[in-house]
Amino acid sequence: MNRAREASDEAAKALGRLSGDILSGDISDRAGEAREDVKQVSKDLHTDIGKPHPPSDPKAAAEWWKLLPEDTRESYTALHPEIVGRTDGLPSTTRDDANRLALEQELGAMENYKYHDKYSTDEYNQRLNNLQMLQTELDKRDGVTGEKQLYVLGFDSEGDGKAILAMGNPDTADNVGVQVPGTATTMESTGGQLQRVDALRRSAEGADPSAKTSMVYWLDYDAPEIPVSEAQNLDVAGTGRADDAAPTLRNFTHGLRASHEGDERANMTVLGHSYGSTVVGAAAAHNGGMDVDNIAVLFTGACVSPSPSEDVNKPLPRKSRQDSLAWAKQYTSAMAHYAEVEIGHQFGPLENFGDCVGKHDEVADDGRYRLTYTVYAKLPRDQHIAAARKLRTALKEHGVEITDFTERPEKPEVIMYARHPREKFFVVADTVKPPNTLRLEVSTPCFLPPGAKQQKF
Numbered sequence: 001m002n003r004a005r006e007a008s009d010e011a012a013k014a015l016g017r018l019s020g021d022i023l024s025g026d027i028s029d030r031a032g033e034a035r036e037d038v039k040q041v042s043k044d045l046h047t048d049i050g051k052p053h054p055p056s057d058p059k060a061a062a063e064w065w066k067l068l069p070e071d072t073r074e075s076y077t078a079l080h081p082e083i084v085g086r087t088d089g090l091p092s093t094t095r096d097d098a099n100r101l102a103l104e105q106e107l108g109a110m111e112n113y114k115y116h117d118k119y120s121t122d123e124y125n126q127r128l129n130n131l132q133m134l135q136t137e138l139d140k141r142d143g144v145t146g147e148k149q150l151y152v153l154g155f156d157s158e159g160d161g162k163a164i165l166a167m168g169n170p171d172t173a174d175n176v177g178v179q180v181p182g183t184a185t186t187m188e189s190t191g192g193q194l195q196r197v198d199a200l201r202r203s204a205e206g207a208d209p210s211a212k213t214s215m216v217y218w219l220d221y222d223a224p225e226i227p228v229s230e231a232q233n234l235d236v237a238g239t240g241r242a243d244d245a246a247p248t249l250r251n252f253t254h255g256l257r258a259s260h261e262g263d264e265r266a267n268m269t270v271l272g273h274s275y276g277s278t279v280v281g282a283a284a285a286h287n288g289g290m291d292v293d294n295i296a297v298l299f300t301g302a303c304v305s306p307s308p309s310e311d312v313n314k315p316l317p318r319k320s321r322q323d324s325l326a327w328a329k330q331y332t333s334a335m336a337h338y339a340e341v342e343i344g345h346q347f348g349p350l351e352n353f354g355d356c357v358g359k360h361d362e363v364a365d366d367g368r369y370r371l372t373y374t375v376y377a378k379l380p381r382d383q384h385i386a387a388a389r390k391l392r393t394a395l396k397e398h399g400v401e402i403t404d405f406t407e408r409p410e411k412p413e414v415i416m417y418a419r420h421p422r423e424k425f426f427v428v429a430d431t432v433k434p435p436n437t438l439r440l441e442v443s444t445p446c447f448l449p450p451g452a453k454q455q456k457f
Contacts, residue, residue: 051083052076058089058255065090081105085154088255092151092171099152100138106157107131130161130187137190147201147212150194153252154220161187162221164252167197168214171259175204175213176266178253178292182274185223193217195357199372200271202352206374206441208433209347218252221245224275239278246282253283253290269294312358312457316368316448325351328373328442335429335440338394339387341377347437350374356446358457366455368448374441376432381412384431384438388414391429391440400427 054061065073065087077084077098084090085099109115110128119127134155141150147168154164170176179197181189194217201215222241253270260266270292272280277297283290319327328351336343343349356368379387385407392402395418404417413431420427424445432439448454 051080054083054087054090056251058251058258061087061089061255062258065094077101085152088251089258090255091259092153092166092169095153096151099155103131103135103138103152103155107135110157126159127157130157133187133190134161134163137194140191147205147214148198153216156220157187159222160185160225161219163187163190163219164216165190165194165197166214166216167194167201168212170214170216170256170266171261172212173214173266174211174264175208176256176260176268177201177204177213177215178218178249178256178268178270179215180218180249180270180272180276180279181223182272182276183224185219189219190217191363192357193219195355195363199354199357202350202354202372206350206372206432206439207430209350209376210434216256218249220248220252221279239282242275242278242282245279246286249279249283250287250290253292257291267294268292269296271296273297313454316446316454318450318452319444319447320449321353321369321371324369324371324444324447325373328371328444331425331442332373332375332440335391335395335427335442336375336377339377339391339429339438339440341379341387341438341440343375343440344378346378347376348374362457364455364457366448367452368446368454370444370446372441372443374439377438377440378436379438381431381436385409385412385414387438388416388429392416392418395427 055064068076073094077094078101081098081102085095085102087095107128110124110131116124118124138150138152141148144150149168151166151169152164153166154162156162177200179193179200181193185193197215197217201213204213204215205211221244224241249270253268256266256268268291270280270283270290272278272295280290280295280297284292284295329349332349333343350373352372352374353369354372355363356370357363377387388405388407392405396402399422400418400420402416402418404415406415408414411431415430416428418427419425426443428439428441428443430439431437
């Protein structure tokens, strides 16, 4: 380590010659570098730096990384990205850089048939397919910055594949959400899961437009292949996989705490969907839990068809994005009128077009979409309940079903959810941050643009 610390400017030159093309090699380092490349780089560096051995405790790993000299951190990231990328507690930007390099290395080696003698044909093809699917999703979002930028916090090509992807930097966010998916989730689900994560991020953004939010898709466990209710294998139907995943999830959330920047602690929520709720419960129940602020269980329906119970290929209603946006603006203006409030402009309006996602994470390529449009009214908090009551009355008169209406006079605050049974749109009115802010929001059903050919599933 002392010799590494004394590396001269030649170190940077030597490391600069490394790239994903030359850092592919022996499968024992799966995403690692070729041994001869490492030896040559070590020779160029005049050091035998060797492999890093980060502590298993995320907080200790964070301190270990901070104490390393910059050139040593760069060396470890370049020479052993597969180790750096999977270490909980390290900065998310560092892990992202390392994992993207490791992905490039492993994918390059697999595409060049370097590992054919290591795997069976089926396993080889499965690994290659997993890597290609992950890379495809990253390429789709190449160049995206801000709260929709992706950070690769982990991946594994084995079996059905694993991936940990953050939308927005969790180290600098005020709010951090971690979504744990459930049964039948594989690497093929990545596109649809990222759409779900984006929807959750938008929802959090809508609830507090003054805060920065990061949402994490956490598939770092072997999810059951089929719904638990249909499983005949007790190992799939039981808690075995959740128990196995629990320590990994705990380590990850503690790692996010350790890598977070600033003095203010992030508000962290872990959401379990389907079997993911079993994983979350197991992680929370033992060894001090996950050190999070909130735990939620999610049940999400399909968006490929108008209703999960209907034919997935039933013709979708058609409307252009422009017409949907015009309708949403008009409808939220009407909501403000009914509630007798004035729409403000300090935050919003927020217009979020998203892909429709099926119950099995299908994402169509035919242009179908849904829109969530959000406006905010500046209104003293003690007037929110009265305003929501007026809106509720008007909505019911116009055929909208109120699915939830909760008043909390002691705070005071209000939450109202509603839907139109025939037109399939959803309405939200609730007390949100910052103080004295009432949110008014409408979400359309899944629409297909006029002239587009509906994709069949």
